[in-house]
Amino acid sequence: MSLNRPILSTEAEIDFNKKLSSVRMMVERSIGLLKGRWRCLLDKLPMTRTDFIPRYIIGCCVLHNLCLLRNDEIDVPILVENHNMLQELLPLDVNVNDRNEGIVKRENLTRLLNQL
Incomplete structure (x- = not known):
């Protein structure tokens, strides 16, 4: 594998x-909607036990879905940055082993998605 390989090289990867x-x-x-309804998710969670954090977030998701079922809409504008993954990105300062491992993972994911 060449280290000078472009970020986007094949049609499958594109x-x-x-x-x-x-x-x-x-x-x-989705995360923006949750943060809009449950402002406690904006900063850090008010808990010290990290093993409860997934349950806390799932609880927020369940409550959010219940609100939607009751037509309790929120009027908070949700802004999501427009990410164009196809634009040229500046290369990150990544060590050679991590970069090569990332390339292999990307190729494997691309191959798996094309088999679906």
């Missing part, structure tokens, strides 16, 4: 990046 970008925007919007 397609993968488009799908990843789309899903990432959905996730960011």
